[in-house]
Amino acid sequence: MADRQRITPRAEDFNAWYNDVIMRAELADYSPVRGCMVIRPRGYRIWELMQEALDGMFKETGHENAYFPLFIPQSFLAKEAEHVEGFAPQTAVVTHGGGKELEEPLVVRPTSETIIYAMLSKWVQSYRDLPVLLNQWANIVRWEMRTRLFLRTTEFLWQEGHTAHATADEAEAETQLILGVYRRFMEEWMAMPVITGVKTESEKFAGAVRTYACEGLMQDNRALQAGTSHFLGQNFARAFGTQFQTASGELDYVWSSSWGVSTRLVGGLIMTHSDDVGLVCPPRLAPTQVVIVPIFRRDDERTRVIELGNRMADELRSDGIRVLLDERDGMKPGAKYYEWESRGVPVRLEVGPRDVEKRQAVLARRSGGKAPVSLDELGAGVRGALDDIQVTLLAAARERREANTYRGVDQGQLIEIMEGPGGLAFGGYCGS
């Protein structure tokens, strides 16, 4: 056996395994810039699918997308005391532009509260202007000392929701509404069960009154902070003078929330499901859900098999399934199987001369098991398998969680756990 590129087994070195899975599945690569990563098409597609699902959920709950600038005047950051203390040490600062030194340095946004509240101060006058329910998809920069692919990079992609309300209760309700949206997304789409709770004082967002978080369980039994939703009180409103006139004619500061999930979710996805063969991707977020591998010997067989493969692909595609026909020549079917498995494609359809005759295909699942499907029931069969895999992955992840196998590190990053098994200790994965 040749020295085939091997994925380090999880049991041997979990971190090496994680990197190997990413490189092997071609999800991302290291960039020439320290701490920054290149997200390759296969990895970016997962993020796009996440975005699609989340964006729909945000819109269903009344939010609108907007976009605020990448640069923030350095003085903005300093207006909220806790905020500047938390973020100033990890900002990138632009001091020159157009060959000249800037009068005021510009911070590359580490988060957008400050610039958004500066704008809301202009836009909000009356209680009738509230609530404001905004979201933006953006990139941000935080100068981290140590980075890891997807989990913590200097620049990363995320969404940040920012809402302003007339009352504390409304803002609090919004904060928890989004926490629920996140939980639903993580469980229904990522098949990643999470525990929700309140972050400790030292772990909360700098400038928030209270931070809620979704924590996922990774296969090395460590928790991963997968999403946060912050109740900001009136902190930013006071700092930026975001006032409105109430129905009774008084002036008050708006109450607000902010919340975000990032490309770290892709890392969480990997660490939740993947195995020593490579990536395991829940069908709903799989860039390719079905790969069709043709098998043939002679040219005439090739013609017939490829033709059938194309028909199958067309049918599935029209059914909304993300399917790919692997026509590459000179590569044996077995080699293709291994490759697509390491890339996390949940379902494989094998089509050979025997199948053409029997009007069927052999459906193989990424996690094992093969069975023939009649062409007449192809769509239903594939759809059923995809749904089943999605459910099975969540159940398996739940089982690990219920087994309470969290690593016994008692750093207690969450206080007041809201759901899930109680009394769990959180050994922070990459902290917060």
Add this chain to the structure above:
RNA sequence: CGGGACGUAGCGCAGUCCGGUAGCGCACCUGAAUGGGGUUCAGGGGGUCGCGGGUUCAAAUCCCGCCGUCCCGACCA
């Protein structure tokens, strides 16, 4: 910023201790056969050995300096 490992072909590595023609596997290109779980044979292309100095007849190899990467730690909204 500390500790560890490393830097030789696109990728993974050997060669470094003990200086003497730059090698192996995978990948890639050409041709033929092969094809239901990682094909085989034959031929071929590809290298400032991280960078800069020094020692030497001769440096991937020894000495000095620098740069970079990964892992662990500190940091982590």
